[in-house]
Every structure is written in C-alpha cells, then in structure tokens.
Amino acid sequence: QVQLVESGGGLVQAGGSLRLSCAASGRAFSGYTMGWFRQAPAKEREFVAAIKWSDGGTYYADSVKGRFTISRDNAKNTLYLQMNSLKPEDTADYYCAARVGFGLITVTMARSYNHWGQGTQVTVSS
Numbered sequence: 001q002v003q004l005v006e007s008g009g010g011l012v013q014a015g016g017s018l019r020l021s022c023a024a025s026g027r028a029f030s031g032y033t034m035g036w037f038r039q040a041p042a043k044e045r046e047f048v049a050a051i052k053w054s055d056g057g058t059y060y061a062d063s064v065k066g067r068f069t070i071s072r073d074n075a076k077n078t079l080y081l082q083m084n085s086l087k088p089e090d091t092a093d094y095y096c097a098a099r100v101g102f103g104l105i106t107v108t109m110a111r112s113y114n115h116w117g118q119g120t121q122v123t124v125s126s
Contacts, residue, residue, distance in 0.1 A: 002026040002115040004096045009120030016086050016124070022079040022096030022117055029053045029077065033102045036070060036081045037110055038092035038122075045095070047108035049081060059107050064090075086124045093119040 008020040020036070035050035049070040050059045058070050069082040079096055097113035106112040 002098055004098060004115055004117035006094065006096050006117045006120040009094060009122045011123045011125065012086055014086060014088055014124055014126050017082070017084045018086065018122060020081040020083070020094055020096075020120060020122075022081075024077045024079060024096075024098065029098065032098050032100060033107060033113075034070075034072060034079045035097045035099070035107070035113060036079075037095045037097055037113075038090075039095070039119075040092040043092075045110045047110070048094070050107045051079070052102050057102075061108070083122070086122075088124045088126045091122060091124050093121050095119045 003025045005023045006020060012018050030053055032053045033050055034053055036048040037045050038048050039045040047061050048064055049068055051070045051072055053072060067085045071080045096117040098115040099113040
C-alpha cells in the first residue's frame with residue numbers, strides 16, 4: 001500500500017524559502033509520476049509541480065515556474081519541493097500525490113492521482 005507523508009511546512013515571511021519533503025513507501029516508484037498540489041481556504045485544489053520518477057522530467061504551474069523546484073531522491077524514496085521567493089498567495093495546504101504512469105494532459109489534474117498524503121500547511125506573511 002502506497003503511503004505518502006509530507007513535512008516541512010510552516011510560517012515564513014514573503015520572499016523567504018521553505019523545503020517540503022514527502023516520504024514515499026509501499027512500493028517501488030520507478031513507473032510513477034509524483035506531484036505537489038495545494039489548496040487554499042475556499043479554493044479548489046490546484047497543481048503546483050510534478051516529476052516523472054523514472055527520468056526526472058519536471059512540470060510546473062506557471063504561477064510557480066522559476067521560484068519552485070521539484071526533485072526526488074531515489075535512494076531515500078523522498079520527493080521534495082524547494083520553494084523560493086515565497087508570496088502571500090502561496091499560502092495553502094500542500095499535498096504530495098502519486099499516480100501510475102504519465103500523461104502530458106492529465107499530469108496537472110488532481111483526479112488522475114490516486115495516492116495522497118495528509119498535507120502540510122504553508123503560511124506566507126506579508
């Protein structure tokens with residue numbers, strides 16, 4: 001059974017940085033796509049970034065491109081999201097997600113991921 005456990009959230013001032021981690025367990029992830037999504041209060045869950053576990057190919061939402069970096073450590077089975085130049089509008093609960101395979105159109109769709117972590121809260125103060 002796939003388990004995803006996020007950590008690293010917190011309170012940071014605008015312009016600051018945070019690194020989120022997602023410890024993945026339960027199987028080998030070589031054929032998986034891993035993603036980060038976020039959900040702010042009263043808003044829908046939105047795509048942030050994704051990475052193909054096998055070859056490290058990455059994909060980003062326009063709103064975070066150039067500021068956030070997704071990466072993975074194969075040996076530790078851990079996914080990361082380095083967030084720099086944080087803005088108040090980045091405030092949200094951040095979720096790690098996993099899905100089998102990859103689809104260029106569906107990689108940004110939350111419903112295409114079938115494994116989710118419990119989330120970690122990120123608050124950016126102005």
